[in-house]
Amino acid sequence: MADDRLRHPWGARTPYGPGEQWPERVDIALADSVSEADVQRWVPSASVLHSNGDAFDIAVVDDRIVGVRGRAGDRINRGRLDIKDLCAWQAVAARDRLTTPMIRVDGELRACDWDTALDRVAAATRDRCDAHGPDAIGFYTSGQLFLEEYFALTTLARAGLGTNHLDGNTRLCTATAGESLKQSFGCDGQPGTYTDIDSADVIALYGHNVAETQSVLWSRILDRLAGPQPPAVLCVDPRDTPVARHASVHLAPVPSTNVALLDALLREIIVREWIDPTYLADCTVGFDRLRETVAEWTPERAAEVCGVDADEIRRAAALLGTARRLVSTVLQGFYQAHQATAAAVQVNNIHLVRGMLGRPGCGVLQMNGQPTAQNTRECGANGDLPGFRNWANPDHIDELARLWNVDPRRLAHDAPPTDIMQMMRLAESGDLRMLWVSATNPAVSLPELARIRRILAQDSLFLVVQDIFPTETTELADVVLPAAGWGEKTGTFTNADRTVHLSEQAVPPPGDARSDLWIFLDVARRLGLRDRDGAPLLAWQSPEQVFRAWCRCSAGRPCDYSAITYDRLRATSIQWPCTAEHPDGVERLYGDGRFFADPDTCETYGKNLLTGEPRGAIDYRAVNPDGKAMLEPAPYVPPTEAPSPEYPFALITGRTLYHFHTRTKTARTPELNAAAPDVWVELCAADACRHRIAAGDLVEITTARSSITARARITGIRPGVVFVPFHYGYWDIGGDGRMRRAANELTLTVTDPASKQPLFKSAAARIRRCPQQPS
Numbered sequence: 001m002a003d004d005r006l007r008h009p010w011g012a013r014t015p016y017g018p019g020e021q022w023p024e025r026v027d028i029a030l031a032d033s034v035s036e037a038d039v040q041r042w043v044p045s046a047s048v049l050h051s052n053g054d055a056f057d058i059a060v061v062d063d064r065i066v067g068v069r070g071r072a073g074d075r076i077n078r079g080r081l082d083i084k085d086l087c088a089w090q091a092v093a094a095r096d097r098l099t100t101p102m103i104r105v106d107g108e109l110r111a112c113d114w115d116t117a118l119d120r121v122a123a124a125t126r127d128r129c130d131a132h133g134p135d136a137i138g139f140y141t142s143g144q145l146f147l148e149e150y151f152a153l154t155t156l157a158r159a160g161l162g163t164n165h166l167d168g169n170t171r172l173c174t175a176t177a178g179e180s181l182k183q184s185f186g187c188d189g190q191p192g193t194y195t196d197i198d199s200a201d202v203i204a205l206y207g208h209n210v211a212e213t214q215s216v217l218w219s220r221i222l223d224r225l226a227g228p229q230p231p232a233v234l235c236v237d238p239r240d241t242p243v244a245r246h247a248s249v250h251l252a253p254v255p256s257t258n259v260a261l262l263d264a265l266l267r268e269i270i271v272r273e274w275i276d277p278t279y280l281a282d283c284t285v286g287f288d289r290l291r292e293t294v295a296e297w298t299p300e301r302a303a304e305v306c307g308v309d310a311d312e313i314r315r316a317a318a319l320l321g322t323a324r325r326l327v328s329t330v331l332q333g334f335y336q337a338h339q340a341t342a343a344a345v346q347v348n349n350i351h352l353v354r355g356m357l358g359r360p361g362c363g364v365l366q367m368n369g370q371p372t373a374q375n376t377r378e379c380g381a382n383g384d385l386p387g388f389r390n391w392a393n394p395d396h397i398d399e400l401a402r403l404w405n406v407d408p409r410r411l412a413h414d415a416p417p418t419d420i421m422q423m424m425r426l427a428e429s430g431d432l433r434m435l436w437v438s439a440t441n442p443a444v445s446l447p448e449l450a451r452i453r454r455i456l457a458q459d460s461l462f463l464v465v466q467d468i469f470p471t472e473t474t475e476l477a478d479v480v481l482p483a484a485g486w487g488e489k490t491g492t493f494t495n496a497d498r499t500v501h502l503s504e505q506a507v508p509p510p511g512d513a514r515s516d517l518w519i520f521l522d523v524a525r526r527l528g529l530r531d532r533d534g535a536p537l538l539a540w541q542s543p544e545q546v547f548r549a550w551c552r553c554s555a556g557r558p559c560d561y562s563a564i565t566y567d568r569l570r571a572t573s574i575q576w577p578c579t580a581e582h583p584d585g586v587e588r589l590y591g592d593g594r595f596f597a598d599p600d601t602c603e604t605y606g607k608n609l610l611t612g613e614p615r616g617a618i619d620y621r622a623v624n625p626d627g628k629a630m631l632e633p634a635p636y637v638p639p640t641e642a643p644s645p646e647y648p649f650a651l652i653t654g655r656t657l658y659h660f661h662t663r664t665k666t667a668r669t670p671e672l673n674a675a676a677p678d679v680w681v682e683l684c685a686a687d688a689c690r691h692r693i694a695a696g697d698l699v700e701i702t703t704a705r706s707s708i709t710a711r712a713r714i715t716g717i718r719p720g721v722v723f724v725p726f727h728y729g730y731w732d733i734g735g736d737g738r739m740r741r742a743a744n745e746l747t748l749t750v751t752d753p754a755s756k757q758p759l760f761k762s763a764a765a766r767i768r769r770c771p772q773q774p775s
């Protein structure tokens with residue numbers, strides 16, 4: 001099946017009409033030598049190679065993973081699987097897994113036992129804490145561990161050590177999703193749900209190449225498009241993606257001009273009175289300011305800034321303005337830019353002015369990217385407080401301190417939680433003396449890599465890296481901890497539409513590898529972390545015990561898990577909030593027009609979208625005393641690094657269907673690696689012609705930071721824009737790897753002021769055909 005799906009990534013169509021249930025289609029892939037009858041056990045799990053949360057069972061023979069089968073009954077995928085899920089399970093058994101801890105001795109990483117490695121980690125932590133205080137220690141985690149692992153790590157870092165430096169790679173990924181939801185609704189939490197696709201009449205995708213990045217969700221959209229009364233699709237993306245090719249209207253704006261475009265769309269919707277005055281009056285604050293801010297953004301003005309046709313903007317606005325059931329999704333084309341939160345919030349505003357929330361077919365999906373990014377945010381492993389509690393609300397801090405049974409002063413901090421780019425700055429200056437990295441590969445995924453490599457290799461920084469494979473980052477570590485991966489450990493995770501799945505251990509981990517949870521708990525024990533009564537702070541013995549503690553911690557908060565148990569998850573996936581009152585979970589938030597925005601409940605008092613300056617409690621109460629949704633306007637600001645005569649191209653970066661991130665699994669999967677073995681650069685035919693570049697030529701791409709080389713692909717991308725996938729690090733896993741091929745050699749160290757998400761889609765570049773072309 002996998003071979004066939006490499007040629008037809010979205011599989012066969014199962015058309016359906018509005019309001020009908022998406023038909024089932026069960027996808028299965030087994031090793032060549034195995035038939036379904038040979039499978040000894042099917043172990044329930046879900047995908048960890050995107051945020052869709054596709055449910056499937058792992059096929060096991062003799063303690064080996066031999067394949068996967070989609071779960072027909074699950075609400076998310078109804079049996080379907082993405083091509084990466086059909087193939088990449090093979091990588092788990094790759095020969096070069098990390099199987100033993102390592103420590104650096106005389107400059108070399110040497111194998112050792114767990115006691116030696118963990119004693120060294122504990123001693124380094126203690127020494128630096130004692131000498132310099134807890135803020136000498138930083139933690140940088142992932143959107144790919146399990147909920148239980150994040151909650152344990154947050155407990156260790158916040159309640160145990162009391163450091164303010166805890167962030168996830170979700171900073172690079174969904175920080176803006178969280179921030180935009182907080183700005184509009186007072187709190188993180190996805191309003192919409194995937195079943196909204198089933199009844200929508202307009203689906204708008206903003207900077208989201210869903211066809212390649214959540215291919216099963218795209219199959220759902222394709223099946224609607226193939227059925228009766230298909231929805232209209234609006235695509236906003238400078239590239240000619242598969243989504244763009246199915247769109248009724250495709251706007252391909254100049255990169256980083258999203259706010260100008262959205263202001264014009266909002267203006268048109270308001271001027272033509274496609275708004276819902278009753279909803280606005282009952283459920284929102286801020287409409288007058290929004291109307292004033294967008295007033296100057298006529299379609300003609302936006303057309304000039306965004307480089308799209310004014311009539312196309314009008315057509316897009318008419319689609320949005322006259323939709324009866326509107327679904328919008330937002331992702332990295334909006335989030336990885338200088339006005340990320342500002343742009344994402346304007347999409348929320350479209351739904352608020354039209355009153356399109358909380359009903360079937362009416363939903364916003366501020367998407368997540370990574371499989372467990374939602375849990376990183378909920379559990380506070382991204383710097384937020386667990387349970388979407390408010391840092392600026394002393395009652396919330398006290399409540400959390402009671403739950404953990406620690407002194408609230410250990411949790412309180414004057415400064416906002418440190419984001420990873422700020423941690424890098426602190427490490428650069430020598431103030432951050434230890435960094436513990438889990439399940440992320442910053443030596444490929446952070447911007448301006450030459451600087452990142454220098455910082456991570458610095459003698460003053462003690463670097464601990466916990467991974468399942470050797471990577472560009474483990475290479476720089478002082479201690480390497482070999483982790484058990486997906487399929488080798490048990491835990492829960494929550495997808496982009498609040499659906500919780502349980503993933504159970506199917507096979508033992510290789511060699512001495514241990515689960516991330518085991519590692520965190522063991523180090524906490526070695527550090528002797530205790531609560532107020534002298535009892536061990538992390539006394540948990542199993543993932544299920546941690547999950548129960550999390551259920552208590554989340555109770556009464558918007559992301560309430562209190563009625564979810566492992567046993568219930570064994571029977572079905574469940575959407576939070578799930579409580580005694582709503583034992584089967586809640587499909588859509590905010591259907592009753594009430595939000596988690598009450599001043600005593602809200603997760604944040606908001607920020608200035610242009611400066612990131614936080615608003616105080618008093619101002620928040622003045623603006624939004626009744627906890628309504630907030631229409632937060634944003635004036636357009638030109639890109640930080642706009643094209644110039646020296647660097648005339650806008651450089652954007654992103655993904656391909658066949659690889660996941662820094663490819664640690666997908667490059668070790670022969671089919672996927674063969675489908676996209678090396679880096680390339682996309683440019684349009686006119687730009688290629690002007691630079692005498694033919695398809696397949698080696699091209700040098702240069703920004704103010706550095707240069708890389710990549711082979712040319714001529715595509716329908718907007719003229720003046722080049723695209724480079726960021727998957728390829730300088731390590732050669734199964735390719736003809738050259739040193740300088742990582743997109744992030746080129747990107748810049750700047751973040752969105754509100755969400756602190758780096759600008760991976762906003763750099764100025766020049767290109768030239770390499771004088772030497774290998775034959």
Ligand SMILES: Nc1nc2c(c(=O)[nH]1)N[C@H]1C(S)=C(S)[C@@H](COP(=O)(O)OP(=O)(O)OC[C@H]3O[C@@H](n4cnc5c(=O)[nH]c(N)nc54)[C@H](O)[C@@H]3O)O[C@H]1N2
Nearest residue numbers: 050207209213255256331332333369370654655657660661
């Ligand atoms: N195959 C695959 N799937 C994945 C992943 C993966 O690595 N591989 N990773 C997962 C993760 S963690 C994430 S975060 C998601 C990301 O999923 P997406 O956000 O869909 O992926 P990207 O390719 O990063 O960016 C999406 C689109 O943004 C467009 N874009 C760039 N600049 C602009 C701009 O200024 N304006 C607009 N409107 N659009 C712009 C790009 O052309 C690109 O097509 O994918 C998830 N799924």
Ligand SMILES: Nc1nc2c(c(=O)[nH]1)N[C@H]1C(S)=C(S)[C@@H](COP(=O)(O)OP(=O)(O)OC[C@H]3O[C@@H](n4cnc5c(=O)[nH]c(N)nc54)[C@H](O)[C@@H]3O)O[C@H]1N2
Nearest residue numbers: 172173439440441445466467483485653661662664726760
């Ligand atoms: N230029 C550019 N850069 C980008 C982006 C972009 O669009 N353009 N996108 C950004 C985004 S959205 C994201 S999410 C990041 C992703 O960036 P990274 O998080 O750095 O990418 P991954 O390759 O997913 O790294 C995850 C690591 O965890 C390991 N791992 C997998 N499972 C486990 C486990 O169970 N335990 C442990 N301990 N380790 C495990 C993997 O082997 C891998 O090394 O990249 C960001 N960087």
Ligand SMILES: [Mo]
Nearest residue numbers: 172173369370
């Ligand atoms: Mo991401």
